Amino acid sequence: MGRTMAGKSTLFEYLSGGDGTRVGDGGQRYTREISIRTAIDLDVEIVDTPGVGAMDGQEDYETAFSQVADADLILWVATNEATQEQTGRALERLSDLGKPIFVALNCLADVSDEIGLMDMLEEPELVFGGDAEGNLAPIRRHLSKAGGQDLGVVAIHAQAARLSISGELTDDESRVLHQNSRIDSLITAIRQQRDRTAELRRLVSIGDVLRVELLETASSLADAVLVARAALEASRGSQREFQTRADRRIADAYEELNAAFAGAITSRERWIELVEVDQSDRRINQQWDQEIALLRAEIEGSGADIGQRLEAALKVIALDVADDWSQLDIGGFRDLGGRGAIWGNRLVKLGGRVAAGVGVGSLSAWAGAAAGAKIGALAGTAIGPGLGTAIGLGAGALIGLVVGLLPAGRFFDWLGDKAFRSSSEVHERRRQKVRDQLAPLLKELNEKLKSASGEMKRTWVQAVEDEVARQSAASDSVEHSLAVLLRISSEELDPALTRVDTELAREILRNIGRSRAASAVTRATRWRGAGMAVELLEPAFSEMVLFPVDDAVERMLPTSALATMPASALQVIRSLTDREITVHTMQQDRLLLTLGSPATPGVREAWEALAQAHTSIKTRINVSVEGDAK
Secondary structure (H helix, E strand, O other): OEEOOOOHHHHHHHHHOOOOOOOOOOOOOOOOOOEEEEEOOOOEEEEEOOOEOOOOOHHHHHHHHOOHHHOOOEEEEEEOOOOOHHHHHHHHHHHHOOOEEEEEEEOOOOOOOHHHHHHHHHOHHHHHOOOHHHHHHHHHHHHHHOOOEEEEEEEEOHHHHHHHOOOOOOHHHHHHHHHHOOHHHHHHHHHHHHHHHHHHHHHHHHHHHHHHHHHHHHHHHHHHHHHHHHHHHHHHHHHHHHHHHHHHHHHHHHHHHHHHHHHHHHHHHHHHHHOOOOOOHHHHHHHHHHHHHHHHHHHHHHHHHHHHHHHHHHHHHHHHHHHHHHOOOOOOOOOOOOOOOHHHHHHHHHHOOOOOOOOHHHHHHHHHHHHHOOHHHHHOOOOOHHHHHHHHHHHHHHHHHHHHHOOOOOOOOOOOHHHOOOHHHHHHHHHHHHHHHHHHHHHHHHHHHHHHHHHHHHHHHHHHHHHHHHHHHHHHHHHHHHHHHHHHHHHHHHHHHHHHHHHHHHHHHHHOOOHHHHHHEEEEEEEOOOEEEEEEOOOHHHHHHHOOOOOOOOOEEEEEOOOOHHHHHHHHHHHHOOOOEEEEEEOOOEEEEEEOOOOOHHHHHHHHHHHHHHHOOEEEEEOEEOOEEO
């Protein structure tokens, strides 16, 4: 890695014995993609990345850092020119990630022409020249600012080294140019780093064979849990909303039904007052039979119409609710709930050389299928056939009841009319007799219709409740699946990951001669890009705090087995940085703090994730801008 135009690709081509195709022309952003090869005679995999610091080069910057998580060593290619601001930020970010850094100070003096070549062959000290230490000072300042592991510096001339193996020079010229390029000093330093840490890295690689597979499975499981939770939330929420809106619509239909019945009765009451009572009793009875037939049809029509419109409205409500809840956002996987969370797993995938194990594919397929489907479909909010049938049966029951409530053929008795001396008295006596005989009937009918409409409402309500119960059965199935997924995560995957991390921490400590600390490890949690949080019993914890481990391939961050989980989360963050820390909230389930100087977002998330995975405490690091926490 290194600044743009620093000669990274030239050095990469030399170390890998390449044909020079990646060597730039001196312009910015020549190398835009990643290239991975094996260094000749070193048995080391080397990765060439785009440079940092180019104008409009943010994409290159992120591409370069995408390779950091899996790197054992960072070879930072600097130049004998001033250090740029973005170069400084990149060095600080690398230091925050705990990666050991070796600096190759590459001389940019051109030796491709005859004069430059002769100078390099005869007076290399003059070619290197310049204020090398002055240019190294800001690099070392940035590294120390973030507590970076500065493994040393060697000055090289990458172009001269590459020219020495090009075949364009005599054997003597090639030998002298190779020697004067000082490239052997860099190769020796890399070989020493490889040999010194080979055993430790072998241990880590063995652990990774298990960890990558477990983390892939945990990540797929976390995705499935997220989707299942969203489906369950959609299902339960849609059921509540459907019932609430359906009950409201049934109440409206009930009021509409009662109003229709009351209107029908009122019309008959007016008929009593308007009917021509001077007709024969036979004629009046015929007209009353006709009115009863109209009343029956009117009530039947009102009941059927209101029931049909209610059924249609409930279907629309069901579809609207399903559509509303299908838009439920299942999140961007930002919340780091454990080591299976997508962000942390991404760090493993960047350099993972082991394929995911058995069981991952099915979980991934389940999560993908669920995420791609409408959550409303999972919720089961589409209205079932039983609801429409129940609404129709309610209307049919009412119609049958009305038929029995409305008798025809009620005859009026006009006997006694001759006792009255005037036609007006006869007319009034007949009017009153019609009232006396029909008004009680209408009153009784009105009461029975109220009872019938109440029964109809109960049928509708029961139909909705049955429909919600049908939907709830589907939700219960999703809830059961979610419980199974959570049990697998908490009882099987998480303990398995903890065992792997714990054994790896013990082996690393034993390998570097810290046997007492290894015996005192109770558990450990590793997070790529942050380090390894190690929980220890006393007095080993205090010893590791006083005498930190600085010769392991993983950053070892001690936490006390006697501390509370929030305190352990804080210990993890304190071990990761020398920055001033202000604690805002420290509760049983939450830790919120601010650093005196900001860490870059990727680093901050890695630190948060490690603290949270180790303690299950939701840990958040604020960004501090000009003294104000955000």
